[in-house]
Amino acid sequence: MPTAPQAAAPILSLPSRSQRAGSAKTSPVRDLLALTARPEVISFAGGLPAPELFDVEGIRAAFDAVLDSPGVLQYSTSEGDPGLRDAVARRYSSDGLPTAASDLIVTTGSQQGLGLISTTLVDPGDTILVEEPCYLAALQTFALAGARVVGVPYVGDDLDLDALDRLAAHHGPKFFYTVPTFQNPTGRTHDVEARRTIAAIAQRRGFRIVEDEPYRQLRYSGDALPSLAAFAPGHVISLGSFSKVIAPGLRIGWIRTTADIRSSITIAKQAADLHTSTIDQAAAAHYLASGRGELTLSRIREAYAARRDAMLEMLPSALPDGSSWNRPDGGMFVWVRLPEGRDAASALPAALAHDVAFVPGTSFFSGIPDERTLRLSFTTYSPARIREGLSRLGATWGTGR
Ligand SMILES: Cc1ncc(COP(=O)(O)O)c(C=O)c1O
Structure with missing residues (x-):
């Protein structure tokens, strides 16, 4: 004898994730930055140590x-x-x-x-x-x-x-x-x-x-x-x-x-x-x-110092007129502020079209972001590659540089 079909169990919605989990923000530029993984892109976006310097x-x-x-x-x-x-x-x-x-x-x-x-x-x-x-x-x-x-x-x-x-x-x-x-x-x-x-x-x-x-x-x-x-x-x-x-x-x-x-x-x-x-x-x-450890550290310092210097030398020709930036004594990053009227996140697609990338500064603000800011990392590439990347960046700004 055929059995009567069982009544479907009521579908209960699952408990939602915690409020805390929902409050950690993801970056809106994440998808764009995924494009920096293309090998032809010179990416100043990452914060990665240079792998060739690992001992x-x-x-x-x-x-x-x-x-x-x-x-x-x-x-x-x-x-x-x-x-x-x-x-x-x-x-x-x-x-x-x-x-x-x-x-x-x-x-x-x-x-x-x-x-x-x-x-x-x-x-x-x-x-x-x-x-x-x-x-x-x-x-x-x-x-x-x-x-x-x-x-x-x-x-x-x-x-x-x-x-x-x-x-x-x-x-x-x-x-x-x-x-x-x-x-x-x-x-x-x-x-x-x-x-x-x-x-x-x-x-x-x-x-x-x-x-x-x-x-x-x-x-x-x-x-x-x-x-x-x-x-x-x-x-x-x-x-x-x-x-x-x-x-x-x-x-x-x-x-x-x-x-x-x-x-x-x-x-x-x-x-x-x-x-x-x-x-x-x-x-x-x-x-x-x-x-x-000490030997490796001195090699890393020497290499990064040359990379920082290459970046700082090129920045005047790679950024729009009226930009400002700092000259760090160490670390991995230079922080740039574009001139009035420029927005770093809006400039990123053009940079990617020229196979160069940076991180817009907005992701790093807990409050109201300064949309004119961006972060450049100088540790990943040789000085020659940094110069090439920055000359590509210089070509992305269009008129008004
Ligand atoms: C300021 C700061 N704190 C902590 C970390 C995390 O470093 P770790 O690899 O030691 O977890 C980073 C990584 O980039 C960092 O920039």
Whole structure:
């Protein structure tokens, strides 16, 4: 006997994604930038280290050397490899910032550090102050933590310190996030006086500072500057990374934390991924101890300095008249402001038609964007290729250059 058809189960709509997940913005220029993957495009858009400068031989030797060591293929502690933490601590101390290995927690890239700090310090609705413009993936991390992000503007190339003080007084932020040296996206650096003042404001207004320093060692001219932690040791959490000085694929960074939140950050790390790859940490420690890290870094610095100089020499002929840009002492980026009436995002399709690309600055703003801005990265190509790319860029502006 045929059975009666079963009544279809009512279709229930699935619970929606969290409000936090919806609040992390994606960039409207993403699709356009996907076009930069065409091999004929000279892309100044990415923020990638130059792959030909990776010390493949040295990294291979480090992995070979540690592979047989006890424990490197085993689970390990959440704080990280003791030898690696010790090596990083000694580097801070010899740079004038006394640091013990126990002050450090190894992270899976400094990007994870941003997430762990947000988990540890931010409740939904809390305010965080950031530089305006700011590193995009930090903005995404803070949005995912449910933070209210408020931008502190620049006056020219200097952070508006009065605005920092005013906004801190008004919002009572949990922390101020800064990339004090060769910032992403602008390449700007806070000078010693600005650092001293930022630290003093944090102490007076009672907020923390999260200083993110992936570019600190990529200095090609000028003198090294003290860490913000040197001015307000109890207020500053510092992040570091090997991504720009060894290789980003290693995914090794660290948090130099203050004692009061060390155990909370360690628990957040444990909950996130138990620990950063044991073998990668052991190889990084071995690599540093071998002395090859310093050699590689000087090669990287030398190459990037020549690339920066090639870009700075060409920019006057590659940009419309009335454009302005900075001359960073290091890092990977130059920040450009086009003249009145120009809009960087609208100019990108024409640039792509000429097989050259940049990132419009709008993606990096937490508040109202400056549509005249764009970011150029100078690390990826040889000086000759940079000159070729910039001469293509110069051809895209049409009349009125
Ligand atoms: C300012 C800043 N912070 C953090 C990161 C993430 O670096 P990591 O590879 O160490 O996660 C980047 C990467 O470009 C960056 O520019």
